Amino acid sequence: MDRNEAIQRVEELRHIIEQHNYLYYVKDDPQISDHEWDRLMQELIRLEGDFPELLTPDSPTQRVGGPPLEFFEKVEHTTPMLSLGNAFDEQDLRDFDRRVRQGLGVDDAIRYMCELKIDGLAVSLRYEGGMFVRGATRGDGRTGEDITQNLRTIRSLPVKLKQPLTIDIRGEAFMPRRAFERLNRERTEREEPLFANPRNAAAGSLRQLDPKIAASRSLDIFLYSMVGEDVLPVDTHSGALSMLDELGFKVNPERRICDGIDEVISFIEGWQERRSELAYDIDGIVVKVDRLAYQEELGFTAKTPRWAIAYKFPAEEAVTVLRDIEVTVGRTGAVTPTAILDPVSLAGTTVQRASLHNEDIIREKGIMIGDHVVVKKAGDIIPEVVAVKTDMRTGDEQPYHMPTHCPACASELVRLDEEVALRCINPQCSAQIREGIIHFVSRNAMNIDGVGEKVVIQLYEHELIRSVADLYYLNREVLLELDRMGEKSVDNMLKAIETSKNNSLERLLFGLGIRFVGEKAARLLAQQFGTMEKLQQATEEEIISIHEIGVKIAESVVKYFEKPEVTETINRLREAGVNMEYKGLRPEEVETDSPFSGKTVVLTGTLEQVTRKEAQQLIEVRGGKVSGSVSKKTDLVVAGEAAGSKLAKANELGIQVIDEATFLEWVND
Structure with missing residues (x-):
């Protein structure tokens, strides 16, 4: 078979195979036997081997998987994937x-x-x-x-x-x-x-x-x-x-x-x-x-x-025996009890542990060691004990008492400000330090791939890390001496740590685990103060002045930055090259008197002098908001070449439309 014949046959085979794939896998309506399908696929594989220049990424032969990857690249979605x-x-x-x-x-x-x-x-x-x-x-x-x-x-x-x-x-x-x-x-x-x-x-x-x-x-x-x-x-x-x-x-x-x-x-x-x-x-x-x-x-x-x-769907429930209660210490020092259960099947999984939340819950439900308990998954995700089957008690059940001292560091546990939770307030508690580092590397914080819970525990047990700053001073040769640490995994981990240095300030603030400061509060603080240094010097009054930031958060932030160990950690992070500045738009950087201020703008068609992303940034820095669709709430549409249905809808609704040249005039006004 010459090359021209091969080109024709390869295209024919690909079309036939994909059509039968569609009928089999999508429509559940197979039209040929597995043997016949295999014969067609083998012929295609042979031809692509004889004429390797004909192999393309969309060929059915490429579905079997390519070479192993070293790591997953990050991808920014063109349109956010919101949850429901x-x-x-x-x-x-x-x-x-x-x-x-x-x-x-x-x-x-x-x-x-x-x-x-x-x-x-x-x-x-x-x-x-x-x-x-x-x-x-x-x-x-x-x-x-x-x-x-x-x-x-x-x-x-x-x-x-x-x-x-x-x-x-x-x-x-x-x-x-x-x-x-x-x-x-x-x-x-x-x-x-x-x-x-x-x-x-x-x-x-x-x-x-x-x-x-x-x-x-x-x-x-x-x-x-x-x-x-x-x-x-x-x-x-x-x-x-x-x-x-x-x-x-x-x-x-x-x-x-x-x-x-x-x-x-x-x-x-x-x-x-x-x-x-x-x-x-x-x-x-x-x-x-x-x-x-x-x-x-x-x-x-x-x-x-x-x-x-x-x-x-309503959570599935099951009855099992509670054999013991363990307590764990979180990054804020809160001590949380967990039920240890006889294994039971629940919503498609085998459950052996379930949350008890806090000591008051144990008392309210009257839970005893050895009880038959009702377990369910909250939202089909998190197992929890919801009730005790008191009618199944035998008399052998034993009451449970929460510990008086931290299971990790033996410090006395306390209740702060009439909180429900017991807390360990020892800042050197090993459990708190480990949990804090695990939080720091997590996806919504510094997002350091390759440094999960098991790796953090391993590094901590080998005394290679005692604070989040230590992550940025890890030595490659020392890491290679640890169990299950090959060259590729170590290099990928160090690369991820290096990449995290470029994160915007709000990720660092959230990662530090300041009490009461979640993702949203971290972003508001970063936007308002711009740099870590200015936030460290901020007063409670200055922090409370931020819309949606209350007294509790302000007090917590000020107290956090007053600690000498926190100052030391931040200084070491800074010396390691970790970014300490907010990379988004600051409130004072947003114009309030531009033609776009307070307006919802839709971009449509092809823009020739600026990209869509550049146009969006130009609008946002001038106080506008960019939307992806035209509605009654749209104030302005910027229409480039070959604008389609969005332009038609804007005209139908009587919304103001400007071309790219006018847009750039307004930007430079």
Whole structure:
């Protein structure tokens, strides 16, 4: 076969194989035998081997997994992947419906689209010109991890669309129950630890650095939304799902348009009874306003869309025996009791530990060692003891008394300001130091990959770290002498530590674990003061003057920076090169008298003199806010070349529209 014949046959084989993949994995309608499919694939593999220049990334042969990765790159989502608010009962659903109708100013029943809430891993897929170029985890909603190679192994995921679109598709990757059972049987035979449930198995598979492992796990995926540059001709969410189906994506067929909240509740009740019939796990139902114009009008809160909610099925409960109670010391010194249980199956996992929260809960519930207790998973995630089966007591049960001294450092435990929790107030407590460092390296703080809980404990036990600053002075040769520390893992860890030096100030503040300072308060403090030095010198009055910062936080921040050991830690971090400045816009940097001040602006079409990101920054620094969609709340639209439906909608609503030249004039005014 000459090269021209090979080109023609390779294209023909790829088309045939992908079509049969689609019929088998998406439509569940196989048209040829496994033997015939294998024969076609082997022919394609042979031709690509004979003519290696014909091998392309979208070939079906590339789904088996490429070479192992060293680490996962970070990916910034083009549109944030926001989480949904939760509903746990009928009243929550009716309250959601009431808020939707009030927000829209309508009395009529709202049309909702109800979809099964797949219990898997949320992912974002990027297509450019119709080609799958990148896939990422949700991460913190703004930044995820690049797992393209692993997602490419999912055969129901198209690597080439039927249209040359540039678009982001959101969905849920999961492991079917049969694949999960097979995987755990294989792990049992190899005497490897078992996965707790299909969700954990799917997440673990997609975060393997070797794509061949993911390829062997029989993962699947359902897609449920699309965002991106190419606006598709739909005006409802149900229409968007149908469009995804037409483009070749696997869309869950078990969905229904419901007219009004009563139909929604009926749909939920039906699936609550039938969920065990499915070939995959679900943990609830997602309810979305179907009309896209209504979605735009309702908009978002800081964290969730106002037009959607996730109904979570009631937590499964089980009865087991409480054998003991252990206490742990957290990074703030709070001592938390945990129940040690006889193993019991609960919501697809084996539970052996459950939260007891604090000493008052133990007293209120009358919990004794040896009791039969009712355990449930709060939101199907965190096990907790909810009740005692007093009618099952035998008389052998023993009362439990909280310790009077810290289990880690033996210091006397105290209650501060009439708090419920007992605390260890020894600043040199080993448990607090370890927990503080674990918090410092976590994803929402300094986000240091490769330095998890086990590594922190190992480093602490070998006396290599005693504060968060010590992380930045670790020695490569010393690390290589530790167990399970190979050259590649050590180099990746040190690279991640070095990268973290560039984080903006708010991440550092949150990572330091200042009491009462969460992510939001850390960001507000960083925005207001700009540098660590200015915050260290701030008074309570100056801190309280920040909107949404109260007395409790202000007192805590001032007391924290008064400690000599804190000053020493910050100085060592500074000397190591850790950034001490806020990298976002400061309040005084935002103009209040520009043409964009206080306005919601939408960018559409192609801008020739500035990029979209540059235009957004120009607007924000001048007091404006950039939105991705046109609605009644939009004040201004900047239209570049080839502006499409957003421009049409702006004209329809009578919203002011300016071109790029005018935009730049306003910027320079």
